[in-house]
Structures are given as structure tokens and as C-alpha cells.
Amino acid sequence: MSTRITDLTQAEAFVAGAGLSVEALAVIVAEALGEDLGGRGVLPPGTGRGVDVTSVATIPADATATAELVARRPGVVAGLPVAAYVLAVVLEGAEQQPAGGWSVEVLATDGDRVETGDVLVRVHGGTRALLTAERVALNLLTLTSGVATATRAWVDALAGTGTRVRDTRKTTPGLRMLEKYAVRVAGGVNHRMSLADAALVKDNHVIAAGGVVPAYERVRAMFGDLWIQVEVTTAEQAHAVVDAGCTDVLLDNMSLAAMSEIIASLKGRAEFEASGGLTLASAVSVAQTGVDFIAVGAITHSAPILDIAMDLV
Structure with a gap:
């Protein structure tokens, strides 16, 4: 039409x-x-x-x-x-x-x-x-x-796995609205649009706050109505933040075995996203760990x- x-x-x-x-x-x-x-x-x-x-x-x-x-x-x-x-x-x-x-x-x-x-x-x-x-x-x-086109390649690669591709803020300055729109129409999922509409506790926040749980709790205390995701690099951090109430965990640069173990032990208590060095060739293997999302900066920045x-x- x-x-x-x-x-x-x-x-x-x-x-x-x-x-x-x-x-x-x-x-x-x-x-x-x-x-x-x-x-x-x-x-x-x-x-x-x-x-x-x-x-x-x-x-x-x-x-x-x-x-x-x-x-x-x-x-x-x-x-x-x-x-x-x-x-x-x-x-x-x-x-x-x-x-x-x-x-x-x-x-x-x-x-x-x-x-x-x-x-x-x-x-x-x-x-x-x-x-x-x-x-x-x-x-x-x-x-x-x-x-x-880049997003659809990931969507196709993940078809049938239950895992979805999600974008990042690694976008062309001034054109984020358009690039994230393109991700959506191709079947991908948008992460936060800006620093103000959702929280992502990353490694530098953890260092500045003195730990992953204190960082999460400070964000929740001040902006508890917003979606809050916490990046972790170890199983100990993942368990600690989920026990503290976090329901969205970013597994950063972890092995397939480590991700599988974390997700199996915390199944049903949080959603999980894999990030760091991911490729189309590894998409299905990563999805098989049970992650809900795969974060791919390349679908916008490259x-x-x-x-x-x-x-x-």
C-alpha cells in the first residue's frame, strides 16, 4: 500500500x-x-x-x-x-x-x-x-x-531462541532517535534513549559507590520509579544485586559457561542481557545460555x- x-x-x-x-x-x-x-x-x-x-x-x-x-x-x-x-x-x-x-x-x-x-x-x-x-x-x-539491515541480521540469527537483540547508546550524535527507530522497525529492542529515562549501573559507578549493591541501592533510593539495570562481571555480583531486588542484570564479557550457571541459578528472578564482543557467529551459542537479550552496539555504530x-x- x-x-x-x-x-x-x-x-x-x-x-x-x-x-x-x-x-x-x-x-x-x-x-x-x-x-x-x-x-x-x-x-x-x-x-x-x-x-x-x-x-x-x-x-x-x-x-x-x-x-x-x-x-x-x-x-x-x-x-x-x-x-x-x-x-x-x-x-x-x-x-x-x-x-x-x-x-x-x-x-x-x-x-x-x-x-x-x-x-x-x-x-x-x-x-x-x-x-x-x-x-x-x-x-x-x-x-x-x-x-x-544490520539489526535484521541479528533478529534472523536469533529466530526461535527466545533471545532478542537490543541496541545501546553507541549512536551517531544527534541521530539517536532515527537509529533507534530503525532498530525497532527491523525487529530489535531499544535500550534506554538517554541517561535520564533509565539507569544503568556500570563498572565505574560501582567503583565510585564502593560496590555493586551500594550503587544499585543509591539509584533505587533516588530514582526507584525508573527501570534500573546493573552490569556485573562475576557470579557473586549477580547474586548480590538480585538478592538486593534488581530485576535486570547485564552480564558483561562473561564466558558462556559462567552466563549459563548464573541464569540457571537465578531463573525467574531477573531478566538477563549479554554484552561484550558478541558476533553473529556466536549469537545462537550466547542465546542458549538463556539470556533474554543480547546487546549489540555494532548495529548502530558500525x-x-x-x-x-x-x-x-
């Missing part, structure tokens, strides 16, 4: 319907377009700041075109509402509007597997505006689709983009 957008309000509704903040996305896109058009001091005055100088010089102001966003490689697509929003912002903001207006038709759905040559979006409008919007729309779409291009047709 396709989605047709003919004004910015519809694009905003499409974004909101995907569970993304329109306000936050507007900031991301404004920054990205400003960067691409010489804003925020990235170019000196007098160098065409604010316009796509190549398109303005080579394309008549009243020229129109139809373009398609096309997958160049197979993968999992994510970020179509984001790309549609970028296109809508630039098309609606163009100085000269085409007769009959502009349109963005989204032909795929986030989370879909796509093949080489699949047309994901078809857009019609002023040619200058299309080419001005192209790079920002593609930068965000290829990034989030790359995260979704995911290659999914190659998607814009072609005038």
Missing part, C-alpha cells in the same frame, strides 16, 4: 504515524539542510550560501521532474517517513511551485525487505528542489536502512549504509 503526500502537513502526519517526534525531526532536518546549503558558518560569505549553486545555474526555475528513490542493494528499508519529510520541506519551500503542485508517493513500508532495483519513493516537483533535497534525504534514509539512489525518470 502506498502513501501519497502533497503538502507538508501530510508529511508531518506520516512522521508522527511512524512514532517519531515531528519536532525533533524538524531540528535534525533543518540542521542537515543548513549544513548542505552553507549554513552555520561552514562556508564563507559570498559563495552562494543558501542555494544549490549548481542546480540554480543549470536548471530553469520553472523546470519540473519526476524522480525515484531506488534500492541499489538488497536489505531492509527504514526511514521512509524521514525521507518523505525532507523532500516535502524542500519542495514546499521552493520559490516557484509547479502547476498542479508537488507530490511524494511512498511505495514501500519501513521494515520491508527490498531487492536491488526496487522503487521505494516516487516524487514529482520542481527539478531544482528535488536535487537540493536529494543528498539530505538519501543520507538519512541510507543510514537508517543500514541500521535496519552498520554500513544501505545503498539507495535518486534517479530522474
